[in-house]
Amino acid sequence: MKKHLVTIFIGAAILFSACHSLRKAPTDTKPSTKATATRITGKKWQLVELGGQPVAATINGKMPFIQLSDEDGRYSATAGCNGLGGSFTLKRNRVKFTLGMSTMMFCDNMEIETEFKNVLEQADNYTVNGDTLSLNKARMAPLARFQVIEENETTLLNGNWELDYISGSRIAFDGLFPDQKPSITFNLPETKATGNGSCNNFNITFAIDGNNIKFNDPAATRMACPGDGEATFFNILKKVTKYDVHDNTLNLIMDDIAIMRFQKK
Missing domain, CATH: 2.40.128.270 (Lipocalin)
Structure with missing residues (x-):
């Protein structure tokens, strides 16, 4: 009988210890919204890929890029012709762009600008891998990829x-x-x-x-x-x-x- 009680006691102790460990385990290891936002705002990102296809370093003599400001929640961009801009919101790795007004010039290679604007309308999340930023929709292949530009x-x-x-x-x-x-x-x-x-x-x-x-x-x-x-x-x-x-x-x-x-x- 004594031996049986000792066995029950040891089993209960092990169970309590396991439950206590589970309660202490972290349930959310994702970075805060602010930390995630800091990774992509305040930098200039050069557009290097659209729909899985490479994008030229310059279009009509201009580098295609996007830049997000965390001070006013607005972005500026170009795909080699018109200046694009609007507002954006970030929450963890979620992103939403709202297109604002832009210049209305007509240039060569306008299809790149049209596709770029479509990306901004569709993208709902982003990922960062080193110096590469990807804009994505759900879990599909990246809509666009960018490389960070270090410049003064x-x-x-x-x-x-x-x-x-x-x-x-x-x-x-x-x-x-x-x-x-x-x-x-x-x-x-x-x-x-x-x-x-x-x-x-x-x-x-x-x-x-x-x-x-x-x-x-x-x-x-x-x-x-x-x-x-x-x-x-x-x-x-x-x-x-x-x-x-x-x-x-x-x-x-x-x-x-x-x-x-x-x-x-």
């Missing part, structure tokens, strides 16, 4: 840029600036730029934080200038909220729309 945007902004596109005017670009195109020169870390508005020389101060930029009122010489080109240039410049540099092209952006475009000289 501030350094890329430096230099002399000449305007070749501006929005907000019913007058054609060549009609606004028949003699001389506006230009602007940056020399960061100095936060004062100089340039020419197509007639008068100017200098202008600005605040910059990552890809966010805000220009103050310019100080310009006071020569009398024909037409409305220079006034239009200065007015649009004050509406800029962001910038993007790729190769020899600088886009100045309001919300998600490129409202000025410059080429490096």
Whole structure:
């Protein structure tokens, strides 16, 4: 009888120990939403694959990319033609993109841009493997793959840029600036730029934080200038909220729309 009681006691002790261990085992080893979001935001990702097919390093002279900002929950992108943008939400490895307004230029290889926009509409989750980001739908094969780009945007902004596109005017670009195109020169870390508005020389101060930029009122010489080109240039410049540099092209952006475009000289 004694032996039987000892056996029961030992068995109960083993069972209690096993249950206690199960209660202590972690039930969720996934990283927090914030930690997961940090892995893909604040970086520039080059598009390298769409639908399992490789994507050229440049399309129409531009690198296709996407960049997500965790400060305002918005993204900017291009597939080699129009500037794309909108908002996004992250929750663990879940992602949802909402397309905003974009520029409406027509370019060669528009099929890449069309497919890229479809990816943004369909993607509902992402995975990161080293320097590779995949956008996926459910558990199907990746819709698109990206490689992280390590670059200093501030350094890329430096230099002399000449305007070749501006929005907000019913007058054609060549009609606004028949003699001389506006230009602007940056020399960061100095936060004062100089340039020419197509007639008068100017200098202008600005605040910059990552890809966010805000220009103050310019100080310009006071020569009398024909037409409305220079006034239009200065007015649009004050509406800029962001910038993007790729190769020899600088886009100045309001919300998600490129409202000025410059080429490096």
